Amino acid sequence: MIDVVYFAWVRERIGLPRESVETSAATVADLVAELRAREDRYDMAFTDLSALRVAVDQELTDFDAPLAGVREVAFFPPMTGG
Amino acid sequence: MTVRLQEAAFDAGAELNAFTAAQSNAGAVVSFSGIVRNSARGDLVAMEIEHYPAMTGSAIEAMIETARGRFALGDALVIHRHGRLAPAEPIMMVATASRHRADAFAAAEFLMDYLKSRAPFWKKEVTASGAQWVAPRDADEKALTRW
Incomplete structure (x- = not known):
């Protein structure tokens, strides 16, 4: 099980802030493909990966990052702090 | 180093005075404060700031550590609010x-550039005509390349 968390418009588009996902995805990209196959709202949220950022266990990373041993994956738009 | 994430307002002047008073080995203190900018039409009702509580603090601490490796930085303070701001x-x-x-100048600019684009905050502008997530500016991402 991996906790998947969503922020900002990704959270709004998918309609929930967090969920536990039973997955054997090897990489973040594989997890995205699994989520997109679920329902339109996921498919729409992940249509343009260049508009998304990902953190694995609270560290920014890339979509080809491996998921072995990972507990939490977060998807969100580019950050707008400061 | 001090990193504070909070919903409550803060007094930037008082914080700066306290930070300055706590320095025993510094000759320079630089500060920057960001305030909620009104919309171009002047109809901003609120700025809503969302963040990633499990990541934000550690991400900012890591930025400060990186700044320490690049500059002769004695101490640093970062305060960032979340929630609904006027x-x-x-x-x-x-x-x-x-x-x-x-x-002190370089480290402050470095931290600001990284806070803009690498700290997990997202701003949403609420105006009389609706709410909209703030889009990142290309200039903010480009600013990182100078470091």
Whole structure:
């Protein structure tokens, strides 16, 4: 099980802030493909990966990052702090 | 180093005075404070700031550690708010202290550039006509390349 968390418009588009996902995805990209196959709202949220950022266990990373041993994956738009 | 994430407003002047008073080995203190800018039409009702509580603090601490490796940075303070803010309220501040001013200026700019694009915050502008997530500016991403 991996906790998947969503922020900002990704959270709004998918309609929930967090969920536990039973997955054997090897990489973040594989997890995205699994989520997109679920329902339109996921498919729409992940249509343009260049508009998304990902953190694995609270560290920014890339979509080809491996998921072995990972507990939490977060998807969100580019950050707008400061 | 001090990193504070909070919903409550803060007094940037008082924070700067306290930070300055706590320095025993510095010759320069630089600070920046960000405030909620009104919309172009002047109809901003609120700025809503969301963040990633499990990541934000550690991400900012890591930025400060990186700044320490690049500049002769003695101490740093970062305060960043989240939640619902009104126009002209303080959003965040950065203060840096070093022996000489060049390092304090550079470290403050470095931290600001990274906070903009690499700290997990997302701003949403609420106006009379609706709410909209703030889009990142290309210039903010480009600013990172100078470091």
